[in-house]
Amino acid sequence: MIYTITLNPSIDYVMEVADFKEGSVNRAEHTMYYPGGKGINVSRVLKRMGADTTVLGFTAGFTGTFIKEKLIEEQVAVKLIEVEGTSRINVKLKAGTETEINGTGPIVDEGAAARLISQLDALQPADFVVIAGSLPGTVPPTIYQTIVEKCNKHEANVVIDTGGALLKDLLVERPFLIKPNHHELGDLFGVTIQTKEEVVEYARKIHDQGVQNIIVSMAGEGALLYSSEGVYIAKAPKGNVKNSVGAGDSLVAGFLAGYEKYANIEEALRYGIASGSATAFSHDLCQKEEVEKLLKQVEIDKL
Incomplete structure (x- = not known):
């Protein structure tokens, strides 16, 4: 459960x-x-x-x-x-x-x-x-x-x-898992993180403290997963972004659903990225069919 x-x-x-106008009557479409x-x-x-x-x-x-x-x-x-x-x-x-x-x-x-x-x-x-x-x-x-x-x-x-x-x-x-973005990861150490190498460095510091899995979202650069099984970089599918609400939550849900299904960190990351992307491309949270369509488009490399 x-x-x-x-x-x-x-x-x-x-x-x-x-056509929103401040101070006027606006009607929602x-x-x-x-x-x-x-x-x-x-x-x-x-x-x-x-x-x-x-x-x-x-x-x-x-x-x-x-x-x-x-x-x-x-x-x-x-x-x-x-x-x-x-x-x-x-x-x-x-x-x-x-x-x-x-x-x-x-x-x-x-x-x-x-x-x-x-x-x-x-x-x-x-x-x-x-x-x-x-x-x-x-x-x-x-x-x-x-x-x-x-x-x-x-x-x-x-x-x-x-x-x-x-x-x-x-x-x-x-x-078991935390999911900061690269700004939040930097805030934990009082630094500004600007490169992928710095993401890896500070994610390793978190992992050394005993956190089992760290997913760091990196805006247009995709996301990085630092775990005991390795360090992975995932590139998200391309699409028309309609919604910014719930994409990160969908990533967490997809990761956990994938991990429960496969007990494999890399596949869990693939499901997480596909779920977050599917929500971003939708008006509401993602549906299973939308996630499955995007799975093959998620590119993952092990560093």
Whole structure:
């Protein structure tokens, strides 16, 4: 089972406006509503790829009900804890450039946080737990640390997709996978990374700390995977980019789905890159058929 933890889920409200004018009445040509949040995105893609997944986290109010109902429609298992307030709505305005306005989330008290931690007692050694996104202001600041410690106690595999001080503090826990971009990798060491050689150098430093797999996205240069089995460079397929929301989450989901299927790091990377690309070329998250069409176009070289 692959569990995902999203502490502050959202409704992603996407509006496409052809000729946006600030200070005027604008009419959207297309509107779309999706259950959002990084971990939820991972679970939605995992389910589409045929992997077993369960969503953990907090929801509240009528917006929280929408999030749960949409996930159930997609046959994603849901164990979200209801709290006070209202789950947030994040507006994605597509009008030439893309603008995001993220709402505020509900109040998560200590009791709700403790219930989430207790859910992890069901973990088994073969399970994966994806911890994704930033911390909402109302949860204990050490909650990610507590989650990872609980996962380690049950010998579950931890995937961390966050950044900054949160990520840096969790490296000592030796997670199975992290996925920084090259800017975030540099931030961990207080440097600016500009070349592929520097990516390899600093990914090696992370690996030497005990992190098992490090995927570093490098914008137009593709992505690099540093693992005990080797260092791989992957070039993404070419296509018409329509969507920047969820591509990184899809990469994580594709990697885990591929790893569960093949137990092979290189094939997992291929599925991850194809999944991230398929989402970038779509208006929503990728579908399995779209991913499979792109697999042969993913070029991977071992350094």
